[in-house]
Amino acid sequence: MTIKRSLAAFFALVSACAADRPLALSGWARNNPDWVESVEPFRVDGDIYYVGSRGLSSFLIVSREGHFLIDGGMPENAEMVADSVKALGYDIRDVKYLLNSHAHFDHSGGLAALKEMSGAIMVATKGDCSALEGGFYLGSESDHDFDAPPVKVDRVISDGETLTLGGVTLTAHLTPGHTRGCTTWTMTSGGKQVLFFCSATVANNRLVATKAAPAQYDGIVEAYKSTFAKAKAWRPDIFLANHPGFFDMGERLDRRKAGDADAFVNQTAFPAHLAKMEAAFEQSLAEQAATAESR
Numbered sequence: 001m002t003i004k005r006s007l008a009a010f011f012a013l014v015s016a017c018a019a020d021r022p023l024a025l026s027g028w029a030r031n032n033p034d035w036v037e038s039v040e041p042f043r044v045d046g047d048i049y050y051v052g053s054r055g056l057s058s059f060l061i062v063s064r065e066g067h068f069l070i071d072g073g074m075p076e077n078a079e080m081v082a083d084s085v086k087a088l089g090y091d092i093r094d095v096k097y098l099l100n101s102h103a104h105f106d107h108s109g110g111l112a113a114l115k116e117m118s119g120a121i122m123v124a125t126k127g128d129c130s131a132l133e134g135g136f137y138l139g140s141e142s143d144h145d146f147d148a149p150p151v152k153v154d155r156v157i158s159d160g161e162t163l164t165l166g167g168v169t170l171t172a173h174l175t176p177g178h179t180r181g182c183t184t185w186t187m188t189s190g191g192k193q194v195l196f197f198c199s200a201t202v203a204n205n206r207l208v209a210t211k212a213a214p215a216q217y218d219g220i221v222e223a224y225k226s227t228f229a230k231a232k233a234w235r236p237d238i239f240l241a242n243h244p245g246f247f248d249m250g251e252r253l254d255r256r257k258a259g260d261a262d263a264f265v266n267q268t269a270f271p272a273h274l275a276k277m278e279a280a281f282e283q284s285l286a287e288q289a290a291t292a293e294s295r
């Protein structure tokens with residue numbers, strides 16, 4: 001009885017604390033409040049829904065035989081993503097495949113919790129497996145500010161491989177650079193080509209080895225270049241990405257609300273974004289190479 005009563009008291013205390021105190025925010029989330037700010041989920045096109053935060057995208061793609069979920073945002077975002085799925089009238093337990101654009105904490109951080117909630121199969125490329133399962137940022141393993149909750153990968157997917165649920169097919173495209181296993185996903189929606197781009201920013205990546213540190217990972221420069229060369233031919237009707245700012249989500253949503261049903265359709269948006277990313281990459285490469293030489 002005593003044990004039972006103290007257990008009951010303990011759980012009462014736990015639930016009271018949980019109700020009163022929000023989850024402690026990481027430094028990243030404090031410095032990037034839009035990353036953890038909830039927004040109303042919405043239909044992008046056909047079976048594709050936005051279930052991310054204001055600053056970090058997550059996409060739900062539904063089918064009659066279960067759903068796909070791309071990206072989990074920060075660890076703090078998992079509950080928010082699940083709530084958005086629910087608000088749209090879907091059940092997180094019907095998510096069958098969990099996908100990830102790339103293994104960086106701001107897009108993979110929520111995956112472990114979302115996998116737990118959904119029981120879904122975690123799918124990733126070989127290049128990003130170690131970082132997802134180890135919970136680290138490849139090449140910055142000792143920087144624990146970059147850690148993410150580790151998530152087990154159940155299925156390794158290669159370039160060009162597809163996943164199908166209830167007539168909806170997603171194709172994986174390896175677009176390495178930003179991470180070693182950066183994955184872009186494509187699908188068709190009502191005859192339109194939809195592209196979920198990984199990322200091609202340089203961000204914190206060391207492109208060039210110095211005496212102080214090796215490059216972020218072997219072959220990183222060639223990886224970026226192969227992605228720019230490959231993606232140049234792509235002209236998706238709908239370009240989506242893991243940061244809403246990349247595809248002007250707010251502006252497009254405003255236009256949609258103002259009556260433009262095709263606000264998310266724009267074949268020049270992706271090539272323009274890619275050109276910008278390539279120019280920024282070349283500039284960073286030149287700067288990093290110059291710094292490395294002067295050391």
Ligand SMILES: [Zn+2]
Binds near residue numbers: 102104178199203
């Ligand atoms: Zn990243």
